[in-house]
Amino acid sequence: MKRRVIQLFIMVLSVILLVGLFVWLDLLIPLLIGIAIVSPFVIGWQILFDHVQPQGKLAWLLTVFFIPFIGVLAWIMFGRTPRRHRRFKRTSSEIRMLRQAIESEKIVTSPDIGSTYPLTRSLEKLGASGADGHTSTTLLINGEEKFEALIEAINGATDHIHIQYYLFRTDDISLKVRDALIKKSNEHVTVRFLYDGLGSQEIGEDFIEPLRESRVHVQAFDPVLHPYLVFNANFRNHQKLIVVDGRIALTGGLNVGDEYLGKDEKLGFWRDTHLRLEGPIVRELQQLFVENWLYAGQGTIDETWDLFADEEHLSRYFVNEPKGKNGATQLLVTSPGNDVTIRDGFMRLLMDAKESIWLTTPYFIPPPELLAILEVAGKNGIDVRIVVPGKGDEWFSFHATEYYFEQLLKRNIKVYKYNRHFIHAKTLLIDGKVAFVGSANFDFRSMYLNHEMMIAQFDTTSIQELHETFLNDFEESILIDWTMLRKKSSRKRFIEAFCHIFSPLL
Template identity: 80%
Template structure:
């Protein structure tokens, strides 16, 4: 039986609360004036905040209607899922520390060399949209699936000499998690500085019992926007979905894999878990280091001794930001999306989809595209571009899985080929344009990754790992079922209803 996810439990709690309030309304006459007043006042107050919130007009209108017509439940749903979290407690420290840090490392930022820009003009375009400069001396290695990634990570951790920075959205407490934790503890006991950052909601199962051995070994530990309890969370949006490891300022990892046994195919329901990660060496690691430090400074507290100067004063800057050019083909570039600030990854995707001449290949566990990306995919399909999308054969999220399947008929009408991965679950977040330009990172092809989460992705231009990615796509196609009209016609009315119902909640999934 499918285990209800956190958001479903929260929905049930809201329904129970609504029934309770209605019961009070009809059973206690003295509360009627109070409830009527609240039903008028709450929509006015919440509606005022919604009106001036920086969200898309469609979402703003939907929330306003929900709050006006179901005032108590609508307001509670907006507080849980819709609002922009106010971070008054940390904003002063955060803004000051990060501003000083950015000033100190300005000279360390990557600048796109003229020869790189001449060879790959899109690097300049993406830079104008918010990406970092593009580097032509960073080597990349594609890691397909959990075994390759975890083996490489543990090996590099064991060889670290100065520092290890670890940041994950989801870090479990199972066998592989303990193995990596213990490797970090061992290096910290041997005088390597270790910093461990996890998302407070994504890594909700992490307990003090798991963290205490880290702290006892002098590992610095912080939670990004910690929560009191997953069912009582009031900032479910704007989570840090990035996965990042930086070792000695020379090696970095990012991609789709979190840390947990399911990424090694040990999930009872999903079985084999197909994913993609990236290992980098070279100057672009400096930009990934910058990203980690900014997240680390944000997560710190007012009395924290981990200040900007520990990373970027004259003594420490050469230890953390290293110029280490590597023999490499092509170029690499970092794109980062921060909710409420920018949509760099979305804009980068729009640019790449518009520039495609021959093919657009995508793997994503959640195909819930915003309207602008959906329209570009449809136009590309009608233009005769070879558009192929690989999605899971089984889903880890009930709502997202059925919302994804809602789009199949619409995409097939535009000559877009949809593949359902036949080896259970695919979690890779990759895009390959014309076989020459690739994106590998943490961002899914959905609303949440484009607008609501902190995300990151690496753009690559004719690097050696692009051929590896091309081969991985071909293998995924072979191991997938190509969706055709005969399959869609067999859908029952109940299945169509479930898909349409889940599609309504697409912006929240």
């Protein structure tokens, strides 16, 4: 009801402003001209001191000065830096108390793991969790396997379910997942449901009310006032995570919606990768969820850190249940601001490649430092292969990605366009032995602006599975060559170049 009242208020205000625009047009024109002259300088001054990449600063300055009204509005919605994101400060003490309480539950990289897989030590220094050698990993390919595992995990819950997604629809599969959560809540399983306020803006009271009536705890991560009035479009929580009973976790590239089952008429078949985990690394994922939950609920709910990690609840949520030996597994998490753990992790793994670098990403818009490493690897004879969509879901990102094709081919990098339309997997395989699977795209937004997560794996049982999926993806793709690039029309080249200019903003 509250959401509808706000929407009605916005609609009435919009009508009043529209009428006023015609009535007071003579007075408004000089005012608008003044705003168009002054606002770019005010915003431009702020941009100069923002802690963002120089490419991003330049793109914003050009946008703000050459298209003032649109540029200023876009910066207010998308361009503000994390130091303006003050809500975190109100929850920092809660999160600090949580981290202190679970310090003894944190994974410590054993000397055996550290000596066998030296990269784990490097990633840990860059901000990753400790490396665990007793976590089982199972690759889930595409929507059918992911949602089957998701529903199975929910149905098997006996104590609690923690679930968070960037995008949660209201379609058939979304209702199926929601109803499964309601069923378990009615069986006295504690369910906490967290969704991103912008990515899941499709969710309304009609969807949420049945959850709350069944005692499911529901929170939005940085809710937006209205889809047309978004003032915190950056710094979104792009993570996908479910933790069941502190023992099972699922994470990866798939959100919840029918399109992930290939039911989108535009995109058709949807290729994606997810991961099922059991073992000590689940404790790290549990901490991630709880921190997100505390942040989202501060000031609106009475759940605090001690309900998860005091002496009474610690063993309930942070379960110590090692599985058989299975290589090594680590968690990397990035938050907006100066935290670039995932970017640094990518750089470290790419620089360590000796034979091959295989990458799948729906948006290949890399920061210059990552692109440079790939180019050097390609020139040095390393087998670098990148798989991108044959059909894009976002016009700007799709054409910005294709701008890089010529540059990549010059560096002996193989580029594949997935021929079954859309590939959304975020995976990296180095030398067939080390892998990343998670939520982060290979673009500016995932490296600097979003809350993201990646699972690093070293010689785990799912590495060979991932190797096979890459081979299948190559078979299902078209290898780009110079003949294809020379056939590009001037119009296509212009669109790609235009989109590339704004790539730091995508």
